Amino acid sequence: AQSVTQLDSHVSVSEGTPVLLRCNYSSSYSPSLFWYVQHPNKGLQLLLKYTSAATLVKGINGFEAEFKKSETSFHLTKPSAHMSDAAEYFCVVSGSGTYKYIFGTGTRLKVLA
């Protein structure tokens, strides 16, 4: 069975400092991994996805994530936080003969001025 664990439910950073949102996955097969962001009253927006083509994945708005098979991790990073990054972030795994998404519990990012 597949699962994802988001290690922090809340993360606070100061504007201009780096962001790290942690995600570990469990999968019997080579997984597909995604990060989605949800701003208040908005839908879930895709930030980036890992499809086995490259372990370092670049997404929108300066975010990137690195797939590390040995650590079963897919952490999301951004070099410099912006106030507009404040939102909830979801790590998602899919694959293994199913197309349904399995979500992590989410990490709420707060950006301090």
Next chain:
Amino acid sequence: EPEVTQTPSHQVTQMGQEVILRCVPISNHLYFYWYRQILGQKVEFLVSFYNNEISEKSEIFDDQFSVERPDGSNFTLKIRSTKLEDSAMYFCASSEDRVSSTDTQYFGPGTRLTVL
């Protein structure tokens, strides 16, 4: 940019009543999904739908739930007799293709269902 839309944004109903949640997927997409998120819990898969059939469903999706694509644009989720525990945010999603599991699902903003 095309978006998935959902109506209503908030639905309040009495226990035992039927509700229909509506979604308009992106127009050229062929695969449709419903997920839900109970407050404070994970987003959970309910059902996927393709070619007018359910292609996969979770154990949550029991006989009280049904889905339908009544016309060329809408995709609906019906709960026949709502229970208190059905209170949740319901997300609709669609994807263009399902050649592989890397196909991106595009999500709507959700409908918050409150059962009293």
